[in-house]
Amino acid sequence: MKFEAATIKDIAKALGLSTSTVSRALRDSHEISEETKNRC
Numbered sequence: 001m002k003f004e005a006a007t008i009k010d011i012a013k014a015l016g017l018s019t020s021t022v023s024r025a026l027r028d029s030h031e032i033s034e035e036t037k038n039r040c
Contacts, residue, residue, distance in 0.1 A: 015039055 012022045017036070025032045025040040 011040060 008019050008022050008026075011017075012019045015022070017039075021032065021036065022040055025037045028037065
């Protein structure tokens with residue numbers, strides 16, 4: 001069975017967030033709240 005990796009775009013769409021917000025959350029940016037980071 002072959003699986004495709006989820007992209008930042010996939011994650012953003014599923015969570016209703018922008019791709020830049022997801023990217024910042026995954027990089028543990030201080031600009032993103034802990035609540036949003038936990039969603040990602």
